[in-house]
Amino acid sequence: MNCIDEGKLLAFLDDELSSTEKILIREHIEHCAKCAGNLRLLQQRKENLMSLMNENIARDYSVPPFKPKATKPFISNKKRQYQKIVFYVAAAAILILMLLVLKPKTTDDYIIYSYDLTSEFDANLPITKQEMTIHIYSNNDFSENK
């Protein structure tokens, strides 16, 4: 029989092998010093690490009572998916609405005033008595308002 690998040796230590396999390994170890050494080393390694892993673990303490936080209705996966879709659609709708309402203005609105003197300027009259046409424009709407 060939030498035994670590996995098999560990399974032997953990009593995870069939009775036939155990007999074969026991027989081999009796005649193979290398495998017997490996088995001792593995056992030592296992014991040390397991004691290190379990030294701070409480074994005998009372189990606390089960305290449910709240009686929540059960939601199946399908329903959960449906709820997700509804949520995303609603969120998208709100976002689009907000974008439309709060659409950023590219330029500020302003009004252009200009005036033309329609008749000859009468120097004897004050400015308020002069005949003139006032043009009012908006930057967005260039239709003229007189």
Place this chain on the structure above:
Amino acid sequence: MSQNANLTDFNINASDLNQFETTYQENYNRMFNIGLKMTNDEEVVRDIIQDIFEKFYLRTKNGISISKPQNWLVKATIYSCIDWNKSRNRFKDNEEALNMVSDEKQLATIQNNNALEYALSKLKSEERTIIILYSEGFKYLEIADITDVKHTSIGQTIARILRKMEKILKAINYELY
């Protein structure tokens, strides 16, 4: 008595109550120990187990069959702890990056009581799960079922993890023997 009152509030009928209580009592310690090894935080583990049992009850109550309840509970504990570790490590990594801690300095500051946590953190997530289950006395078949690793290679995998842990502990001069 108080436990029964709580469970009645949770709308558990009389026939399910005994079964639920038995499952809770039988599995709590095991789940707690696994969770504690994975997170090192008792409060977190208690919260995790609480959530898992709530889900477990709601599932069974709503007719979703769980073929192996014990394995389901252990799996749920492991995955919840992995998720918690991921969220914690994210912040931990950020702190480390900020402090610019070199690896050598990090090793030097590791205390003996943190050695195990350090060694476990250096393992892959799957390796950590396997060794924790092994330390809790799970049989190879159960470990294979929970972790989806081939049953025939469990022995070899555990032996490799033990060797790896020993190497890590020796590297930080931890006195194992």
